[in-house]
Amino acid sequence: MEEIRMLLVDDEDDFRTTLANRLKLRKIDIMDAGSGNEAIELIRQKPFDVAVIDVKMPGIDGIETLKQIKQIKPAIEIIMLTGHASIESGMEAMKLGAYDYVMKPCDIDELLVKTGEAYQHKLLKEKEK
Amino acid sequence: MFGLKRFFKKLLKDDTKKVEQKVTVEALRNTFTNRYLNFKTLLSTNNKVLELITDMEETFSGSRTFGMSFIRANCTAISVNMYKIISCLNEIADNKYKELPLILEGILPKIDRELQQKKLETGSELVLPLESIDKTMADHVGAKMANLGEVKNAVGLSVPEGFVITSAAHERFMKYGNLQDEINRRIQFLEPADIARLHETSFYIQNLIAAAPCPPELEDAILNAYNDLMEKAGHGFHVSMRSSALGEDTRDASFAGQYRSVLNVSRENLILSYKEILASKYSVPAVSYRLNKGFRDEDIIMCVGCMTMVDAKAGGVMYSADPGNIRHECIIINAVWGLGKSVVDGSMAQDLFVLSKKNPKIILKKEISAKKQQLVSGALEGTRLANITEEQASKSAITYEQAVLLGELALCLEKHFGAPQDIEWAFEPDGSVLILQSRPLMVSDKKPTGINDISESKVDLPVILTGGVTASPGAASGPAFVVETTVDMLQFPPGAVLVARNPLPKWAALLNSAVAVITDKGGVTGHMAAVAREFKVPALLGTSTATEHIRNGDLVTVDATGCAVYAGKAESFLEKEAEKTSLMKGSPVHNTLGNVLKYIAPLNLADPDASDFTPEGCRTIHDIIRFAHEMSLHELFGFKKDASSLEHLARRLVINVPMQWWVVDLGGGCREGMQGDTIGLEDITSVPMLILWEGITAVPWKGPPPIDTKGFFSVMYGATMDRNLVPGIRSRYADRNYLVISENFCHLSSRFGFHFSTVEAFFGEKVAENYICFNFNGGAADDVRRARRTELIKLILEKFDFWVQIKGDTLFARLERQEVPFLKERLKVLGHLVMHTRQLDMVLSNSERVNKYVEKILKEVSSFVDVSQ
Known part of the structure; x- marks a missing residue:
């Protein structure tokens, strides 16, 4: 069975690797990046369906990463993760084309459902062309 | 996945x-x-x-x-x-x-x-004197100190002098050290089961906080407040520092004993102790409690109350009610010599007093234990254990008069806060009493109180039933009111006993007006039980036979604690329900919610x-939703210029039902290789569609069947009728039924005049994925008639276990995560409703007719739906 190709971007190593491992167990083909720059590099090199990006990161932050990824590969669907519910940052993310904006702590099953939806959305867009 | x-x-x-x-x-x-x-x-x-x-x-x-x-x-x-x-x-x-x-x-x-x-309104003050605090300031000083401020300033009881280091201070502290991001990263996705990582993370974060620098302005503010306090209090140079967390009162949760309190702190150690208490937010029990109960880490903000250290001769805790058995109309006091802390942590032998709640002068029970030691303030810092003289050891830590005084204070606090209280108190050497804390008593925590042998009263009323489980302890009396539907809810009289088959979460809305709850089914861990406890409404669930034995209007007494229901009113042991007052109304947070809702x-x-x-x-947001919803229907099914895809994709269902039905197969919903413009029912392989169809056709519709043969875009059935109903307004849509199907899936969109409904079902391989849902959009016709029809649909769906909600002119109902056989029967009900409620606007001229039609429809449905599923 094909797996959804996901890029997980978070600067916190523990959180990122734990989540990545758990997603791997649930049949997500996952790669992870510890910074926005690293993520953008990976995006240039490899194909992904969905990227999950933490909003708050040192260096180039999640919103900037979202913006750049959308420029490089607009087809990738992006789910933003945030520890702080904020209308303003939610608006910004959605305006920049994020598929969803999810508040932490986010249940892994919920994240999987959103990932599935985002993936479906990507397929739809591809189909349209 | x-x-x-x-x-x-x-x-x-x-x-x-x-x-x-x-x-x-x-x-x-x-x-x-x-x-x-x-x-x-x-x-x-x-x-x-x-x-x-x-x-x-x-x-x-x-x-x-x-x-x-x-x-x-x-x-x-x-x-x-x-x-x-x-x-x-x-x-x-x-x-x-x-x-x-x-x-x-x-x-x-x-x-x-x-x-x-x-x-900003939460206040920017880093510290606040206790004099300026009341119950509305929980966002700024934490619930515990807000309550204590209320005790001092609104109730007028003596509490130690003091001040609070506020939530703003906590935020300032965390920002200064740039701690929150690091903590968030460590704490997110921690799992309570992973004990090792939990400990590791807790240790790491607590160290991080303890090692972080305190912002100079905060340090100054705390030390200045301390100096002011000493000037004012005039005695004692040490303080007790107690956690007063914010956000812990958001649910039925006690958080008891999770955070640190530090006693007898000197000026030198103020900041250190402050940091220790902040760090205790990340203690292992606190973190795992939040994880388990689903509290958000960032919602908990630690405020710290600093109060002059009381030189307690005797201290302890009292409950203004028995949390284990509310039937015992009593006040429970535990007392020790010295600081009351040892009562809280249960570390030492203690005296027990049980007073009558009706008259605290009456002592129902008294147990004086042999006390060997007491906890006292250390000479320099902290606390120490001191031996007790032999003479003191066997004596009661408090006198009869003091016990009675405490009892009266307990009643006074319970009355003020509108709920039983858990109160910490101390007597100073001069005999004056101080309240150190008063918080809502969690009656759900049914710790054995050891006083079960008190029986103030007996009940000699006829027993209606016994058994069930105590979901929320207590007893109450009132006329029974059996609730089956939402309309019953609306008619629920205040002061009645709520009787229902299932403890559906929605009945919880009645807990403001119900004095007790009895159900046939359900258990302690359900949502309703939790809310009942939160609302302190006695709840006896899972009695099996309540709705069988109890009729509307019967006067009953519910003894939830004793798991029994009696006929009549048993005055003798009825709990005096504390008056329920919402402490939220009028608070800044409450006002903010009101403002954003606009x-x-x-x-x-x-x-x-x-x-x-x-x-x-x-x-408003609601307007946009409404607009988007309407326009999406219009775009998808109301084709104007681009009358393209549906016309080619949809096949007319050839069927002996007086309406036109069009089927769009997304894949696997029909036999392979189908061609042409029409399709027969025998070609359909979509399981949910076949079931839905069974419901649609089970009872032939007897209304006028104006079969329309003019073609795809012509007005189909019903519009004429609706136009007659709503003179002067023309329907902007043609009426159509579309079935979008696949093997496991079916979506029916129907528009009749101004009413639009969708039925959707998915029967997958996994129970967790299964659902059926129903949306009904009443349109803009006649408010009253529309409301009656929506109400009628709701009444019926609720009888079939649907979760139903009405918002504005939209009704939505759902059933999910159920076995397919269970869902199939209910999908048939939806089919029947789609078919048979359409003409009802015309006849629902008054609400009596609603009931008549509910009965009629239920009778019809029972002929083909097996509700035992």
Whole structure:
């Protein structure tokens, strides 16, 4: 069975690797990046369906990463993760084309459902062309 | 993951096998599938937002305690989902509604401003003297200190002098050390089961906080407040420092003993102790409790109360009620020599006094234990154990008069706060009493109190039933009122005993007016039970036979604690229900919720035919949802110029039912290789569609069947009738039934006049994925008739276990995560309703007729639906 190709971007190593491992167990083909720059590099090199990006990161932050990824590969669907519910940052993310904006702590099953939806959305867009 | 990829691929695949079909048809099918899936997402997002709004409205008018984080989280979720709705609509409609995002962006900043204003309102003071604190300031000083301020300033009882290091101080501290991001990263996705990592993380974070520098202005503020305190108090140079967390009171949760309190702290150690208490937010039990109970880490903010250290001769804790058995009308006091802390942690032998609640002068029980040691303030710092003289050891730590005085204080506090209280107190050497803490007593914590042998009274009334489980202890008496439907809810008389078959969460809304709850089914861990405890309403669940034995209006006495129901009123042991008062109303947080709701909840766009039914006419979030919903239907099923894909994809169902039904197969819903414009029922392989069809056709519809044969875009059945109903308003839509199907899936869209309904069902391989749902949009016709019809549908669906919600002119009902056989029977009910409620507007001239039709429909349904499933 094909797996959804996901890029997980978070600067916190523990959180990122734990989540990545758990997603791997649930049949997500996952790669992870510890910074926005690293993520953008990976995006240039490899194909992904969905990227999950933490909003708050040192260096180039999640919103900037979202913006750049959308420029490089607009087809990738992006789910933003945030520890702080904020209308303003939610608006910004959605305006920049994020598929969803999810508040932490986010249940892994919920994240999987959103990932599935985002993936479906990507397929739809591809189909349209 | 759930074969999701495969599922979607399948849903979207090119049917290469059907080479005989024209490529254009396939392209159309793809376009339609795309638009249809966007429509589905729009509908479910629409419902999600309506639920969020309802949640906010119910919270606003209810008595549940909530904080800013609740409002912020809901508003953010609404904002994000609104973007999704608009983007779905634009994908369906080829970007026709470009101005909608701008309309949304005109509203959202207004909501955001309300939230930000509030944040400043919480106050910027880093410390606050106890004199200036009352119960409304929980966001600033934490619930514990807000209550203590209330005790001092509103109730007028003696409490130690002191001040609070506020939530603003905590925020300042965390910001100064740039700690929160690091902590968030460590704490998120921790699992309570992973004990090792839990300990490691807890240790790491606590060290991080303890080692972090205190902002100089905060340090100054704390030390200055301390100096002021010493000047004012004039005695004692040490303080006790107690955690007073914010956000811990948001649910039925005690958080008891999770955070640190430090006694007898000198000036030198103030800052260190302050940091220790802040760090205790991340103690292992605190972190795992939050994880287990679903509390958000960032919602807990630690305020710290600093009060002059009391030189307690005797101290302890009292409950203004027996948490284990509320039937015992008593006040429970535990007392020790010295500091009362040893009562709290149960570390030493203690005296027990049980006083009558009716008359605290009456001592029901007294146990004096042999006390060997007492906890006292250390000479320099902290506390120490001191030996007790032999003479003192066998003596009661408090006198009879003192016990009575405490009892009276307990009653006074319970009355003021409107709920039983858990109170910490101390007697000073001069005999004066101080209240150190008063907080709501968690009667759900049924610790054995060891006083079960008190029996103030006996009941000699006829027993109606015994058994069941005590979901919320207590006893109450009142007329029974059996609740089966939402209409029953509306008629529920205040002061009645709620009797129901199932403890559905929605009945919880009645707990403000019900004196007790009895159900046939259900258990202690259910939502209703939790809310009953939170509301302190006695609840006896799972009695099996309550609805069988109890009739409306019967006067009953419910002894939830003793698991029995008696006929009549047993005056002798009825709990004096503490008056329920909402402490939230009027608080800044409550007002903020009210303010943001003004931009969210009102519905101004009801009539799709009105001239202001435009993007510009949308003034609230609800307006935008309404508009987007209506337009998505219009775009998908109301084709105007691009009468393309549906015409080619849909096949007319050839069937002996007086209406036109069109079927669109997304794949696997019909026999392979079908061609032509029509399809027979025997060609359908979609399981949910066949079941739905069974419901639609089980009882022949006897109304006037104006079969329309003019073609696809002509007005089908019913519009004429509705126009007659609503003279002067013309239907803007043709009436159509579309069935969008696949093997496991069926979606029916029907429009009759102004009413639009969808039925959707998915029967998958996994129970967790199964659902059926029903949306009914009443349109803009006649408010009263519309309400009656919606009410009628709700009444019926609730009888079949549906979760039903009405928001504005939309009814939505759902059943999910159930076995397929269970869902099948209920899907038939939906089929019947779609078919047989259409003509009812005409006849629902008064509410009595509603009941008549409910009975009629239930009778019809019972002929083909097996409810035992």
